[in-house]
Amino acid sequence: QKEVEQNSGPLSVPEGAIASLNCTYSDRGSQSFFWYRQYSGKSPELIMFIYSNGDKEDGRFTAQLNKASQYVSLLIRDSQPSDSATYLCAVRSSGYSSASKIIFGSGTRLSIRP
Amino acid sequence: EAQVTQNPRYLITVTGKKLTVTCSQNMNHEYMSWYRQDPGLGLRQIYYSMNVEVTDKGDVPEGYKVSRKEKRNFPLILESPSPNQTSLYFCASSLRQTSTDTQYFGPGTRLTVL
Numbered sequence: 001q002k003e004v005e006q007n008s009g010p011l012s013v014p015e016g017a018i019a020s021l022n023c024t025y026s027d028r029g030s031q032s033f034f035w036y037r038q039y040s041g042k043s044p045e046l047i048m049f050i051y052s053n054g055d056k057e058d059g060r061f062t063a064q065l066n067k068a069s070q071y072v073s074l075l076i077r078d079s080q081p082s083d084s085a086t087y088l089c090a091v092r093s094s095g096y097s098s099a100s101k102i103i104f105g106s107g108t109r110l111s112i113r114p
Numbered sequence: 115e116a117q118v119t120q121n122p123r124y125l126i127t128v129t130g131k132k133l134t135v136t137c138s139q140n141m142n143h144e145y146m147s148w149y150r151q152d153p154g155l156g157l158r159q160i161y162y163s164m165n166v167e168v169t170d171k172g173d174v175p176e177g178y179k180v181s182r183k184e185k186r187n188f189p190l191i192l193e194s195p196s197p198n199q200t201s202l203y204f205c206a207s208s209l210r211q212t213s214t215d216t217q218y219f220g221p222g223t224r225l226t227v228l
Binding site: 034101107 | 162224
């Protein structure tokens with residue numbers, strides 16, 4: 001079982017709709033969760049991070065975390081063509097040690113169709 | 115401007131010819147890391163450094179070396195490159211490696227080993 005799993009997609013969503021991206025993780029000790037957006041051939045760009053159970057909203061983006069289910073999601077409202085990219089889920093375990101590192105999922109490719 | 119820079123951005127080389135990819139950050143970050151990204155495999159950590167003169171292996175360190183003599187620089191060295199090291203490489207940095215720290219990525223280096 002991969003440590004951080006995402007559906008590779010592609011996920012096709014009509015413009016203006018809500019895109020829902022999901023991620024599950026295996027380490028129950030994980031404390032912080034990140035969503036990165038990556039355009040083809042470019043570097044990952046941080047969109048949101050979340051540490052506590054529940055929802056966190058930032059503009060059109062909402063991150064949702066459920067630690068009991070080991071599940072984190074990203075909702076993109078009013079999807080725009082510019083949202084077409086690969087979205088990487090990243091998970092970090094707790095503590096300040098060499099064991100605390102970020103594990104990335106392999107990403108979900110999102111395509112917004114006009 | 116706060117940033118992580120990498121050089122070169124593109125490199126085509128031949129098997130066995132030693133090369134170095136430089137990484138530099140101007141944010142006074144303690145933690146730096148190298149990743150490689152391959153289709154379907156996501157971002158995999160090669161090496162990381164918690165601070166000057168402190169480095170450790172990530173998930174895929176074979177065939178790579180690093181050094182951290184200065185806080186701002188973290189070069190990646192391929193002593194004898196092989197075709198399976200053809201990949202997209204990213205350097206990243208964060209202030210430290212606590213659960214609340216986020217990583218910032220360089221623009222990437224696309225390496226082809228013939």
